[in-house]
Amino acid sequence: MDYSQLEPTYSSRYDAKAIGSQYRWRPLRVIWRAIAVIWLFGNFALHLLFDKWTNRVAVNRQKRAIELRRVLTKLGPTYIKVGQALSTRPDLIRKDFLDELIKLQDQLPAFDNRIAFKIIELELERSIEEAYREFSANPVAAASLGQVYKAVLHTGEDVAVKVQRPNLRPTLNLDLYLMRRIAVWVEPWLPLNLGHDLALIVDEFGMKLFEEIDYYHEARNAEQFALNFAGDPDVKVPVIYNQFSSEKVLTLEWIDGIKLTDLDKLAAAGLDADNLIKIGVTSGLRQLLEYGFFHADPHPGNLFATLDGRMAYIDFGMMDQLSESMKETIASAVVQLINRDYQSLARDFVSLGFLTPETDIQPIVPALEKVLGNAIGESVGDFNFKTITDEFSELMYEYPFRLPAKFALIIRSLITQEGLALSLNPDFRIVEVSYPYVSQRLLTGESPQLRRRLLDVLIQDGKFQWTRLENMIAIASADDNFDLLPTARLGLQYILSEEGQYLRQQLLIALTEGDRLHTDEVKRLWSLIQDDIKPQKILDLAFNTFRQISADSVAAIIPSATTSR
Known part of the structure; x- marks a missing residue:
C-alpha cells in the first residue's frame, strides 16, 4: 500500500481563512456533509419523539443510548470529542446514555492494522522489528484520533505506541468549517453578547484540535508537564521516547493503572476515591493557578489511578497556556466569589475579558449578587461549577457579558474535572478542595x-x-x-x-x-x-x-x- 495515498497534503496548523478558501469552491462536499449530520441527528431526534408518543421511552432507553453513541462514532472525531465531554457529566446525562458515551473514551472501532503498521514504519523510517523487540498484534485501545499498541523496546522498557488515524485533517477541516459557518450565522440571532466571538471559540477549538494531532507537539507538552510536576508524589507523567516518535507516531512509557470510573477495581485495589478526587482537583488547580499550563481534556480515558495511589496523566494533546496576570486574576475571582465581594468580582471580570473596560459595572453588581449568591447557596459547600455556569448564563441575556475564547477551554477543563469527581463521589463539592488551595x-x-x-x-x-x-x-x-x-x-x-x-x-x-x-x-x-x-x-x-x-x-x-x- 502506498502510504502517500492515505492522506493528501494539508496544512499542519489550523488556518480558518485557508480552510474557508478551500471549501468555498467545494459546495457539494459541504452540503453533503451538512446533510449527513442533519440526517443522523434528525433521525435520532425523531426516534426519541416517537418513543414519547408511543409511551416506549423506558423500553427503548438502552436502544437510544446505543444509537446516540453510534451516531457520534459515525460522524467522526469532531463529534466523538463532543461525546467524550458529555461522558464526564453524570449530573447532565442520564445513566443509560452515560454508560454508552463513556465507551467513546477508549472503546472506538480500530482502523486496519496493516495501515497502522505501515504508518509506523514510514514515520520512523525503520521496520517495526527494528524499533521494537515485541509489538502487540492488535491495538489495546482505540480513541477518536488514533489507536494504541503495547510494545517492548529492545532495551527492555514497556511502552505504549500511539498511531494516528489516517485522513484526519480533511475530516477535521470540513467539520470545523461547518461549525464556523454556523457560528457566524447564529451570532446575530443570539441575545446581546451571548454569541460574542463564537467564531473565535470555534477557532480556539480548531487550533487545539490541530495541535492534538501533531504528536511532536504532544511530546513537548508531556515533557513540560513532567517538568512542572517533577517531585510531586501524587502525579505520574509517562516518559516520552522521542527517538521512536514522529508527527503521527508517539512512543511513551506504559502505565499500569485503573480507570477512574471503575469504582469496583479502585475499591479492590484499596484506593481511596476521595483522595484521588483531591489529587485530581489540586493538580488541576496547580496547572491553572501555579504553572498556567493546563490539561484541557481531562476525561477518564486520559487519567488513571496507579496501584500506588497516584494520578497518571497519559494524553497531552490538548493543552493551553495562561498569562501570569490571568492566573492571579482567576485566583482573586475565586476568593471574591466565596467572600461574596461582587464589586471586586465585577472588576475581575473586566480584567479577564468577560466585560469590556468601558462597561459600567455598577448596575451589574446587584445582578451578580442575586444570581451568583443563589448559586453559592447558604454555604461554600453548596458551590459547584455546573450551578455557576447555569446561573451565569442568565446574566448573559441581560448584561453585556461575553465569553473570551481562551475561557472556553478553561471552563471545559473545570467542568470535566468536576464531572469526573462527581462520578467518583456524587456528594463532591469542588470548592471544598479548591478554596483551601487558593x-x-x-x-x-x-x-x-x-x-x-x-x-x-x-x-x-x-x-x-x-x-x-x-x-x-x-x-x-x-x-x-x-x-x-x-x-x-x-x-x-x-x-x-x-x-x-x-x-x-x-x-x-x-x-x-x-x-x-x-x-x-x-x-x-x-x-x-x-x-x-x-x-x-x-x-x-x-x-x-x-x-x-x-x-x-x-x-x-x-x-x-x-x-x-
Missing part, C-alpha cells in the same frame, strides 16, 4: 502579583477585614499538608519589607481603630494558630526573619508606623 496560594504570596491580590482580599474600602483573614487561615489550615510556620515567615518578611508599607499602615490602623486596641481580633487569630506555632518556634521565626532583613529595611518601619498614627 487561600494557601494567596497567604504564601510568593509573587508580587499574589501579594497584591491578598491585599485586595484583606483590605476593602480602606479597612482591614479581620474576618476574611481568619476564614482564610482556618480553611487553609484544614489541609494537613499546609504548614503555617513558613507562611508566617513569608508574611513577617513581607510586613517588614518596603513593599509591605501599606499593609503595615493598615494593620496599625485596624489594631487602634475607634480609640481602642482590637485585642479580640488578635485573640481569635491566636486561637487559630496556637497549636501550630509553639513559643520556641516563634523565637526562631522572629530571629531568622530579622536576620534576613537589612537594617535599612527595619528602619523603614519606624517612619511608616509614625505616619499611620
Whole structure:
C-alpha cells in the first residue's frame, strides 16, 4: 500500500481563512456533509419523539443510548470529542446514555492494522522489528484520533505506541468549517453578547484540535508537564521516547493503572476515591493557578489511578497556556466569589475579558449578587461549577457579558474535572478542595502579583477585614499538608519589607481603630494558630526573619508606623 495515498497534503496548523478558501469552491462536499449530520441527528431526534408518543421511552432507553453513541462514532472525531465531554457529566446525562458515551473514551472501532503498521514504519523510517523487540498484534485501545499498541523496546522498557488515524485533517477541516459557518450565522440571532466571538471559540477549538494531532507537539507538552510536576508524589507523567516518535507516531512509557470510573477495581485495589478526587482537583488547580499550563481534556480515558495511589496523566494533546496576570486574576475571582465581594468580582471580570473596560459595572453588581449568591447557596459547600455556569448564563441575556475564547477551554477543563469527581463521589463539592488551595496560594504570596491580590482580599474600602483573614487561615489550615510556620515567615518578611508599607499602615490602623486596641481580633487569630506555632518556634521565626532583613529595611518601619498614627 502506498502510504502517500492515505492522506493528501494539508496544512499542519489550523488556518480558518485557508480552510474557508478551500471549501468555498467545494459546495457539494459541504452540503453533503451538512446533510449527513442533519440526517443522523434528525433521525435520532425523531426516534426519541416517537418513543414519547408511543409511551416506549423506558423500553427503548438502552436502544437510544446505543444509537446516540453510534451516531457520534459515525460522524467522526469532531463529534466523538463532543461525546467524550458529555461522558464526564453524570449530573447532565442520564445513566443509560452515560454508560454508552463513556465507551467513546477508549472503546472506538480500530482502523486496519496493516495501515497502522505501515504508518509506523514510514514515520520512523525503520521496520517495526527494528524499533521494537515485541509489538502487540492488535491495538489495546482505540480513541477518536488514533489507536494504541503495547510494545517492548529492545532495551527492555514497556511502552505504549500511539498511531494516528489516517485522513484526519480533511475530516477535521470540513467539520470545523461547518461549525464556523454556523457560528457566524447564529451570532446575530443570539441575545446581546451571548454569541460574542463564537467564531473565535470555534477557532480556539480548531487550533487545539490541530495541535492534538501533531504528536511532536504532544511530546513537548508531556515533557513540560513532567517538568512542572517533577517531585510531586501524587502525579505520574509517562516518559516520552522521542527517538521512536514522529508527527503521527508517539512512543511513551506504559502505565499500569485503573480507570477512574471503575469504582469496583479502585475499591479492590484499596484506593481511596476521595483522595484521588483531591489529587485530581489540586493538580488541576496547580496547572491553572501555579504553572498556567493546563490539561484541557481531562476525561477518564486520559487519567488513571496507579496501584500506588497516584494520578497518571497519559494524553497531552490538548493543552493551553495562561498569562501570569490571568492566573492571579482567576485566583482573586475565586476568593471574591466565596467572600461574596461582587464589586471586586465585577472588576475581575473586566480584567479577564468577560466585560469590556468601558462597561459600567455598577448596575451589574446587584445582578451578580442575586444570581451568583443563589448559586453559592447558604454555604461554600453548596458551590459547584455546573450551578455557576447555569446561573451565569442568565446574566448573559441581560448584561453585556461575553465569553473570551481562551475561557472556553478553561471552563471545559473545570467542568470535566468536576464531572469526573462527581462520578467518583456524587456528594463532591469542588470548592471544598479548591478554596483551601487558593487561600494557601494567596497567604504564601510568593509573587508580587499574589501579594497584591491578598491585599485586595484583606483590605476593602480602606479597612482591614479581620474576618476574611481568619476564614482564610482556618480553611487553609484544614489541609494537613499546609504548614503555617513558613507562611508566617513569608508574611513577617513581607510586613517588614518596603513593599509591605501599606499593609503595615493598615494593620496599625485596624489594631487602634475607634480609640481602642482590637485585642479580640488578635485573640481569635491566636486561637487559630496556637497549636501550630509553639513559643520556641516563634523565637526562631522572629530571629531568622530579622536576620534576613537589612537594617535599612527595619528602619523603614519606624517612619511608616509614625505616619499611620
